[in-house]
Amino acid sequence: MLKDHDDFEYLILDVDQLREHPYREPLLKLINKAFCEGSQAIYSDSLSRFGSLEELLGTVDDHGRCCVLFRRTPGRTTNDWTDPVATAMLRPFRDSIFGLPDIEPKLVDASGEVLMDYHDDVKSEYFEQPAEFKGNTQDILSITKWEPVSVAVKNGPSLLHRGLASRCLALLEADLCSRVNEAKLTTRRQEAAGADHTGCKAGSLTMRLRTxxxxxxxxxxxxxxxxxxxxxxxxGV
Incomplete structure (x- = not known):
């Protein structure tokens, strides 16, 4: 999907489209460079976030999407876009964290204080949702929790502090809502036709972010x- 917005153009692609796009390698470099420049490498033994393109693509699920921003250049077509300036990915929430040991999370109350005493049924809401979303387009309705990953902005005075990261997230959120609404319509059409399928289960969507x-x-x-x-x-982890 291609749109115009201010001084930037953007694309939103699924994992298969991303694998074939000519900017895939520059995108990997952008994410790895932002990982180091943002001091994330201080907390890791690695100087790059991902060792290969396939490793990056492996973090995106079937229903995941990648938003990539490019600076608008008059006279250039989408095939000329090889220098991404910002990106973010959105995928179904995973409780496990890539590259980190299995550390038990502690809940935090509204004031930001860690809750020392809580029960398993309280935190179960945040655990990884079951993998019910493989397969057809309707399965997206079973996913209620989503997370942005690999958020990166190219370092430069004309790019920083312009809200490009939040713009990517807003575009991904709008795309997700559009896909969910389309899946709801498909389900209702099938219900009207008497098709044998699971009903429309979509409720509210939650965006969870790790940082x-x-x-x-x-x-x-x-x-x-x-x-x-x-x-x-x-x-050192």
């Missing part, structure tokens, strides 16, 4: 995200 608080916590707080749980990671 290194010491680096990006303040930024995401300004965008309206509030802490719900915390994982304390050992030094």
């Amino acid at each position: 290194t608080w010491q680096i990006n916590g303040e930024y995401w707080s300004r965008l309206g995200f509030t802490p719900v749980e915390v994982r304390r990671v050992p030094a």
Whole structure:
């Protein structure tokens, strides 16, 4: 999907389209470079977020999408776009964290304080949802929790502090709502035709975001995200 917005153009693609697109390697470099420049590498033994393109693509599920922003250049077509300036991906929420040990999360209350005493039934809401969404287009209705991953903006005075990361997320959110609404319409048409299928289960959608608080916590707080749980990671991980 292609749209115009201010000084930038954007594309939203699924994992198969991303694998075939000519900017896939520059996109990998953008994410890895942002990982280092954003000081994320301080908390890791690796100087890059992903070792290969396939490793990056492996973090996106069937219903995941990638938004990529390019600077608008008069006279150039989509085939000429090989220099992405910002990106973000949206996928169904996963409880496991790539590259980190299995650390039990602790819930956080509205004031940001860690809750020391809580029961398993309280936190079960945040665990990874079952893999019911493989297969046809209707399955997206069973996914209620989503997460943005691989959010990156190219370093440069003309690009930073312009809200490009939040713009990518807003575009992905709008795309997700459009896909969910289309799936609802498809389900209703099948119900009217008497087709044998699972009913429309879609309810509210939740966007959950993971970040290194010491680096990006303040930024995401300004965008309206509030802490719900915390994982304390050992030094050097």
